[in-house]
Amino acid sequence: MALLSPVSSSCLPRLCSQLAAHDAVVDTKSRVCLSSASSHLQRGLIHKCYLDKRESHGFKVLASASVTADVSTAEVAVKSPIVKGDTWSIHKFGGTCVGTAQRIQNVANIVIEDSSERKLVVVSAMSKVTDMMYDLIEKAQSRDDSYEAALDAVFEKHKLTAVNLLDGDELASFLSVLTRDVHNLKAMLRAIYIAGHGTESFSAFVAGHGELWSAQILSAVLRKGGIDCTWMDTRDVLIVTPAGSNQVDPDYEESEQRLDNWLSQNPSKVVVATGFIASTPQNIPTTLKRDGSDFSAAIMGALFRARQVTIWTDVDGVYSADPRKVSEAVVLNTLSYQEAWEMSYFGANVLHPRTIIPVMQYDIPIIIRNIFNLSAPGTKICRAPIIEADVKQDSVAYVKGFATIDNLALVNVEGTGMAGVPGTASAIFAAVKDVGANVIMISQASSEHSVCFAVPEKEVNAVAKALEARFRQALSAGRLSQVAIIPNCSILAAVGQKMASTPGVSATLFNALAKANINIRAIAQGCSEYNITVVVKREDCVRALRAVHSRFYLSKTSIAVGIIGPGLIGATLLNQLRDQAAVLKEKSKTDLRVMGIIGSKKMLLSDTGIDLSNWKELQNEKGEKADLEKFVHHVHGNHFIPNTVLVDCTSSTDVADHYHDWLHTGIHIITPNKKANSGPLDKYLKLRARQRQSFTHYFYEATVGAGLPIMHTLRDLLQTGDKIIKIEGIFSGTLSYIFNSFVDTRAFSEVVMEAKAAGYTEPDPRDDLAGTDVARKVIILARECGLNLELSDIPVQSLVPDPLKETASVDDFMQQLPSYDSDIATKRQAAEDAREVLRYVGVVDVKNQKGVVELQRYKKQHPFAQLSGSDNIIAFTTERYNKQPLIVRGPGAGAEVTAGGVFSDLLRLASNLGAPSC
Ligand code: ADP
Ligand code: ASP
Ligand code: MG
DSSP states (O other): OOOOOOOOOTTHHHHHHHHHSSSEEEEESSEEEEHHHHHHHHHHHHHHHHHHHHTTTTTTTTTOOOOOOSSSSHHHHHHHHHOTTTEEEEEEGGGGGGSHHHHHHHHHHHHOOOOOSSSEEEEETTTEEEEHHHHHHHHHHHHOHHHHHHHHHHHHHHHHHHHOOHHHHHHHHHHHHHHHHHHHHHHHHHHHHHOOOOHHHHHHHTTTTTHHHHHHHHHHHHHHHOOOEEEEEETTOOOOEEETTEEEEEOOOHHHHHHHHHHHHHHOEEEESSSEEEEOOOEEEEEOOTTTTTHEEEEHHHOOOOOOEEEESSSSSOOOOOOOOOOOOOOOEEEEEEHHHHHHHHTTTSOOOGGGHHHHTOOOOEEEEEETTTTOOOOOOEOOOOOTTTSSSSGGGGGEEEEEEEEEEEEEEEEEEGGGTTTTTHHHHHHHHHHOOOOEEEEEEETTTTEEEEGGGHHHHHHHHHHHHHHHHHHHSSSSSSEEEEHHHHOOOOOOOEGTTTTTTTHHHHHHHHHOOEEEEEEEEEEEEEEEEEEEEEEHHHHHHHHHHHHIIOSSEEEEEEEEEEEEEHHHHHHHHHHHHHHHIIIIIIEEEEEEEEEESSSOOSSOOTTSSSHHHHHHOOOEEHHHHHHHHHHSSSSSEEEEEEEEOOHHHHTTTTHHHHHHHTOEEOOOOHHHSSOHHHHHHHHHHHHSSSOEEEEEGTTTTTTSSHHHHHHHHHHHTTEEEEEEOOOHHHOOOOOOHHTOOHHHHHHHHHHHHHOOOOTTHHHHHHHHHHHHHHHHHHHHOOOOOOOOSSSSOSSSOOGGTTTSOOHHHHHHHGGGGHHEEEEHHHHTTTTTTEEEEEEEETTTTEEEEEEEEEEETTTGGGOOOTEEEEEESSSSSOOOOOOEEEOSSHHHHHHHHHHHHHHHHHHTTTTTOO
């Protein structure tokens, strides 16, 4: 039997025309002034009409109801023919599941295919319809007459859906209901429009129509499919009482009686029931509040003592985190009732938080399933303690999932006068309760010096006012120092039943947040230990979520890498990452994920990580026009990894000029590019100051000596309190090769030619011979030692003969070089005669605050004389390494070792995340 909607067709137009005609005063039983008491008036009319309808359907049977809420299923079976119990299976279909005609047909097929003996199907309104209905009320209240057109759109949407699915009598009957309902709504909205105000009951009544229509359409479709099916207007059955702001409590006893009555009159085995809507004990239409259809299904599950409740939605189940925010979230196979409750309470809106309690008392499992992916088994929520075989058995297994709530403010009530004074907390929360605010978490330090709690942002001003009023005296007497509000906060909660009594879970959580450089403003953990809640700045929330999720579910440390300049060094680094990434992930739990590669013309971006085995092909196929700003935004902002590093493998000053701003936005930088550290001193100092103020790291090991641990060694010496006296070294692989090979009777030009042919020199060997590159390394080391020098302060002895400095082509230069051999040959011979060798060195003389790049002579037994090939050698003379300098020696040039130096910086970054940058 299909019931009409609660306000009958004969009654509502009367109501609306009364409202319209009596512009100020309307007669109900007593005369009520519309302007001052429209709410009473409206409520009275709805109530009256609603009862009329009940009576007209023979619903005056409440007194004869035989079953009460605490009667067991067996007793019910004896006393009445009404069948409840585990032959019933409850399904709930969310808005997206019934969003179009095709989807409604799909829902019908699922219901038909369920082999349960009895089925109750709870439906939401078609997607967006509830929003549309609330919007109608908003518009009417603000006297915006576009509500009429908006209502027509709602009408059209449902008409079109019905026309697509139904025909014959079913279609005609639904369209007549729809037409009448819309007609009534129009009258009611008109009344709201005139009054400029609609009560909560009016809103609830209007908003609930989405469910009324979707339930009627679905039941007609099922009947068309050959199923004997009835629809239930749950306002006839479900009775709820208001419980604080934005909540209602079911009256199980009354609802059970009404359900029995309903079932005795509608003995159908398949029932389609409206989600979301209910009635007050006074039979006034109300709702279970936004997203309340899950709650409807759970209450029905409890009233029916059903076998299970399946909640169909648009995702594969409950994920370890909101899949819209964390794309690597995983579906959880099982959750305990408690875990599901905590997840939903803390913002996992896949489930309404109140869904758990009704089913929990009867141990009825809830299954969350995806209507668009029937092959996914979904998430089962039940009581039994669950050992998940598929979850890793370390601390990771103890956290099931994470959820967040945005738009919160923290309130901090502080003062020395609070300690040890009984009743302070109670006074604080009484004041909060008086303004109807919802306290989401509370934290109090054991010193009792302050109480801090989170409330929805929109309620915080009222809360602050109430507290200031309540504690005015304490504040002026100084017993309380302040009631402070910290706006723009979010809550992040980690949930898991097994966190209880497991050491290390919070440490891991806090560590992950620290590594992502996220400041925690407040912490709470109840002694049930089912959740740990932290409050963070709203803008940090998604990053915080990703950081903790990746720490618990993926790797200890996840870093998004952006490679700038995939030339020789960049490409070699990519190969090294390709070969080593899996091992790092497995063994060191470090996930280095290349999210973007940008060259001078093209860039390749990925949301999940670039496949490094064929990035070149991908760049050719899918690469887009290079745009550095877009690139940085993508790598830093657009995915699930909490830490970002940009690796600048160019030698560009333009790129280096961005470092300061990148560091400022929390992007770590690693580079072999010498330009930033050897550029203008003021820029350098500004950059380093920015870096040192933060937890954002800047590593540049490969700027000096390629992969040799030079910068790292120097930093260690300085940080451990050693004093550097002098750094002296052969910093150029090319010049090292040239002077190591410049022996016996060989001509200098011949050796240069050989080095060029072997690919050891720059395309123009003058770039090496001029010594500028060495000077840049000297300045980098000098500045690291605290010397404020400019590049121009370093005297550089160029090995390019003066007349050849201006020679146009490289070939001309190479041809003319032999004519200058004699000069340098003389120097070599003089050294030889003194049993010495020539070496091209850079020197940082820390003591005398200067640097120099020059050709020097060293005794044949000096370590600098022992070099071979293109090796670099660096000697640190310090207070500790005084008699014997500390020497680092090895290959200091070439793509493999330079890329290796950059790679080691990446790993250094991974282990330094969360530590201050120095
Ligand atoms: P319905 O209309 O079916 O009730 P909802 O939109 O209310 O659907 O809930 C489903 C949505 O909840 C999903 O589309 C998903 O984006 C979101 N969601 C948030 N957190 C989670 C989570 N932890 N697991 C699954 N879904 C989540
Ligand atoms: N239709 C209602 C809403 O959108 C209830 C629900 O879908 O759960 O809030
Ligand atoms: Mg929902």
